[in-house]
Amino acid sequence: MEIYQIYSMTSAVLFVIGMGGVFMSKHFIKKIIATIIMGGGVFLAFVSFAQRDALSFADPVPHALVITGIVVAVASAAFALALARRIFQLTGEESFTNDK
Amino acid sequence: MEAVWKVPEGGGLTAAAEALLPQSGVEHPVTAVLLNFRAYDTWLELGVILLGLLAIYAVGGIKRYPKQNEAGEDPLLRQVMLFFTPVLFLFGAFLLYFGKSGPGGAFQAGVLWGAIGILLHLGGKLVFSVIPRSLGQLLLTIGLGFFLSLGFLLLARGAAFFEYPPAYAGVLILIIETLAAISIATTLTAMFANLNQENKEETNESKPTN
Amino acid sequence: MTDLPTSPYPALLVGLPVMMAILSLFFRPRGKAFLGLIGCLLTAVLAIFAFVEVTQLGTVIHRLGGWEPPLGILLRMDALAAVFIGMTALVGALISLYAWRYFDAQDTSTDGFPLFWPLWLFLWAGLNGLFLSNDLFNLFVTLEVIGISAVALAVLSGKAGALVSGLRYLLAAITGSMSYLFGVALIYGSTGTLDLEMLGQVLEAGPATTFALLVMTLGLMIKMAGFPFHFWLPPAHSNSLAPVSALLSALVVKGAFYILLRLWMEVFGVSLTYAAGQLIGVAGAIAVIWGSWQAFMQTSLKLIVAHSSVAQLGYLLMVFPLLILPSGVSAASADWLSPAWTASVYQVLSHAFAKASFFLSAGIIVMAVGHDRIESLRDLVGHMRMTALAIGLAGVSLIGLPPSGGFMGKWMLLKGIFLSGQWWWAPVVLVGSLLTAGYIFMLLRLAFAPTGEKEPFQPVPKRLEVFALLLAVSSFLIVLPADYLIQFLEGSEVFGSGIETVLKGGAYGNN
Numbered sequence: 001m002e003i004y005q006i007y008s009m010t011s012a013v014l015f016v017i018g019m020g021g022v023f024m025s026k027h028f029i030k031k032i033i034a035t036i037i038m039g040g041g042v043f044l045a046f047v048s049f050a051q052r053d054a055l056s057f058a059d060p061v062p063h064a065l066v067i068t069g070i071v072v073a074v075a076s077a078a079f080a081l082a083l084a085r086r087i088f089q090l091t092g093e094e095s096f097t098n099d100k
Numbered sequence: 101m102e103a104v105w106k107v108p109e110g111g112g113l114t115a116a117a118e119a120l121l122p123q124s125g126v127e128h129p130v131t132a133v134l135l136n137f138r139a140y141d142t143w144l145e146l147g148v149i150l151l152g153l154l155a156i157y158a159v160g161g162i163k164r165y166p167k168q169n170e171a172g173e174d175p176l177l178r179q180v181m182l183f184f185t186p187v188l189f190l191f192g193a194f195l196l197y198f199g200k201s202g203p204g205g206a207f208q209a210g211v212l213w214g215a216i217g218i219l220l221h222l223g224g225k226l227v228f229s230v231i232p233r234s235l236g237q238l239l240l241t242i243g244l245g246f247f248l249s250l251g252f253l254l255l256a257r258g259a260a261f262f263e264y265p266p267a268y269a270g271v272l273i274l275i276i277e278t279l280a281a282i283s284i285a286t287t288l289t290a291m292f293a294n295l296n297q298e299n300k301e302e303t304n305e306s307k308p309t310n
Numbered sequence: 311m312t313d314l315p316t317s318p319y320p321a322l323l324v325g326l327p328v329m330m331a332i333l334s335l336f337f338r339p340r341g342k343a344f345l346g347l348i349g350c351l352l353t354a355v356l357a358i359f360a361f362v363e364v365t366q367l368g369t370v371i372h373r374l375g376g377w378e379p380p381l382g383i384l385l386r387m388d389a390l391a392a393v394f395i396g397m398t399a400l401v402g403a404l405i406s407l408y409a410w411r412y413f414d415a416q417d418t419s420t421d422g423f424p425l426f427w428p429l430w431l432f433l434w435a436g437l438n439g440l441f442l443s444n445d446l447f448n449l450f451v452t453l454e455v456i457g458i459s460a461v462a463l464a465v466l467s468g469k470a471g472a473l474v475s476g477l478r479y480l481l482a483a484i485t486g487s488m489s490y491l492f493g494v495a496l497i498y499g500s501t502g503t504l505d506l507e508m509l510g511q512v513l514e515a516g517p518a519t520t521f522a523l524l525v526m527t528l529g530l531m532i533k534m535a536g537f538p539f540h541f542w543l544p545p546a547h548s549n550s551l552a553p554v555s556a557l558l559s560a561l562v563v564k565g566a567f568y569i570l571l572r573l574w575m576e577v578f579g580v581s582l583t584y585a586a587g588q589l590i591g592v593a594g595a596i597a598v599i600w601g602s603w604q605a606f607m608q609t610s611l612k613l614i615v616a617h618s619s620v621a622q623l624g625y626l627l628m629v630f631p632l633l634i635l636p637s638g639v640s641a642a643s644a645d646w647l648s649p650a651w652t653a654s655v656y657q658v659l660s661h662a663f664a665k666a667s668f669f670l671s672a673g674i675i676v677m678a679v680g681h682d683r684i685e686s687l688r689d690l691v692g693h694m695r696m697t698a699l700a701i702g703l704a705g706v707s708l709i710g711l712p713p714s715g716g717f718m719g720k721w722m723l724l725k726g727i728f729l730s731g732q733w734w735w736a737p738v739v740l741v742g743s744l745l746t747a748g749y750i751f752m753l754l755r756l757a758f759a760p761t762g763e764k765e766p767f768q769p770v771p772k773r774l775e776v777f778a779l780l781l782a783v784s785s786f787l788i789v790l791p792a793d794y795l796i797q798f799l800e801g802s803e804v805f806g807s808g809i810e811t812v813l814k815g816g817a818y819g820n821n
Contacts, residue, residue: 003289008107008499015492022485031481038488042495049499053112059382060129061668062114062498064138065208065447068145069491071284072454075152076484079458080293082156083465083477085295095479107518110502114383137381144439144451147328151432151455155462158425159473164361234336240414241332248325248332259320263376 007048014041026095028084032077039073125269127201135273139262143251146244146280149287153240156294167191174223178204187214196281200270206243206277209283217289221296227289240290243283247276317370319360320385323395323438327353331431339424343410346427352408353434356401364392365798370443380503382592383441389802391797393655394441394568401560401662402434408670409553409779415677415771426466430557431457440565446494446504449569450487453533457483460562460741464550476547482532482542485567489529493522506576515580517759523578527570527590528658534566536590536627540620543605547619548612552673555612559619560666566659567626571654572804574630579809587634594627597739600801602745606752611675611682615668615751618708620659621742625723629654632726637809646729652796653722660715660785664707667781671700674774678767690757693767696775698757703782710743715788 014037041064050062056078088094117129117137124132136140152165192212199205217227227234250272251261264272328347364370369388375381387395413423423644436455440465441448463482465476498504499516513519535543543563547555574582601621608614632650641647672682674697679686691698703714710720720739727735786794799805 011713017696018256022481028477035481035484035488038485042488043352043491045492045495049112049495052109053114055114055118057129059112059114060117060133063449064133067134068141068451071145071207072148076146076458076581079152080157080294080477080480082159083473086159087477107496108500108516110498110500113381113504120381136375137377138383140383141448141451144455147432148454148458151458154425155458158462158466159428160369160468237336245332248329249326251321255318255321260373260376262374288615
């Protein structure tokens, strides 16, 4: 067993936890956090392969992809939080009521 | 689970990046990938940050920024602000320049400078109520706009989109990174300012995490 | 690959809308709208030029930064991409013209509306970027551009209902893209490239590839509201402003479908099995029946139209089982491939035009009557002939009656189904059409019914009706160049090709 496999296994676990959280929780903030955890899993997967494929330095492409991905995730998380906040201001609701 | 356990070794692009690194204008491979080999992705990503801010504006419920908020009287916050603003600024500038040869660059610097904006905001100095509207808009868009104008300019000269002339690649990348860092910092500050108004609890999530 | 002609158009198609969006940010509301409209029209004109260039030169590419893949990113505009970009240009330009007048007619007290223009330009740039992209990760970035701008547009009205459905939409979109991105990570780890064309050659079957296929398909299904992930679509589409609903249903969902089609056809051939195709076909079939039935049960106009989107997207999924060849059959001898491809392209085109027209008409009716319960349609023919005609024509295209574009799509789908011998899909197409006819005729019956004790129609700008009608008419006109269009598409590598299943021996086709 190699080091990178610990990371890629962890990434899969995080991904599954996040996915489960998105579908099972109803609270806005919990759902948003679940998507962030999913994102964390995905980025860890990228970086684990970068470590495995290192030569004189670690593979730079996954690192660049992860930076891009993180920034994108920050933007969408900020947007989701703004939405959740505004809904709370307008209606006082903090979770989805009817279906999933 | 087995799927993740036994991912075949694809070899990655380390060798390819290493071979082309001297032509990229920078010494650090990640910066070379971000700002040169895959500059298009980075440009679109600057667009996504700006888009995130526009989306937050679209949610609505935004009033004019107050000139001063009550946190300004907190002496501890004031001291923290006074101490950390120059430190963060210098550290950000260092990371920005260091990105050429080591881990660092526009995003790291932008995030640190964004932290200055957030700190000032928490300390009662609301950045967006001080600077004029048009300057704010300029700061928000300059990274994306300059990057894009450069792309158009290169297209007009017959090169490909974002194909820097090798002799100027290093300088151009530094300019792009500086402007991008300014835009990222401004955008993050603006996002925080919007999430933070009215009720003041629970808004720390918007703090950047990269 | 390297000897294809290069062209600046692909880069311009993404760059120009972003440029106009940035410029428009510097202006006050009136200027924003003006610059936004100019930007939309310029982009549409540019797209037409690019389309013409592809018809003349064939597939064109643009090496971004001058670097070759796999390290660099390549934009590729082939016939399929050109058709999607052309569709976006036509539908987008008409919706933009409608939106210009529509926002003028709204009360100007809400100052969020001018944001429509930069957001829509960003959305357009994202769509063009998606259709042109040839890189797995770049596709993710364009998906995010589309996702964020689409949700931002959907919540533009600022009402609580729109915000809640917008948040649900956003969470679905983020989950979808993260799921897709996990697949990208696995693919990159196992091959060391992100370029679609190269992946098609080097990807080997194995558990990692199969898992990547699974999570990517899952993510894209969430994004295109394929059954059973359609839950976010009806509230999001029905709660937004009329031009936004039209954009979301006509264009945005097609983006995810386009990636799914490209991935299945060009990249994942090695991992696909007959069963996978059947499974996605079943999801499509359920969507057709369920969506049509739900639409039939609704009492508000916009909800009917939104549920009908779920059904119409189901038809698109039903194309996939036809594109997967049973083992031992070569693409050359499978005569159902061409009808199946034509069906998918025509279904996309006709749905884009018809659904856009439908939502714009619904917007006109809301403006005239103040609400969108279906009783508001009473005596529509007497008051607003053009809108009644638009709804009628768009409805006919959705049902799939000749000579509409929808007929072309469904007819070709049936032809493909019978030629391939997968007869079990045929009843679904027929029942779906019957149910669609049910709710369309219910609407039309009301439109001809005499006025009861309902609110009077307020006057609505004539130009709005013209644009809605133009879109409806276009959903018929697209049949005219059918021969030419199919010929044009057949020149592309993807069109007319199928996926050979590898289920010959072991579980993953290892020899």
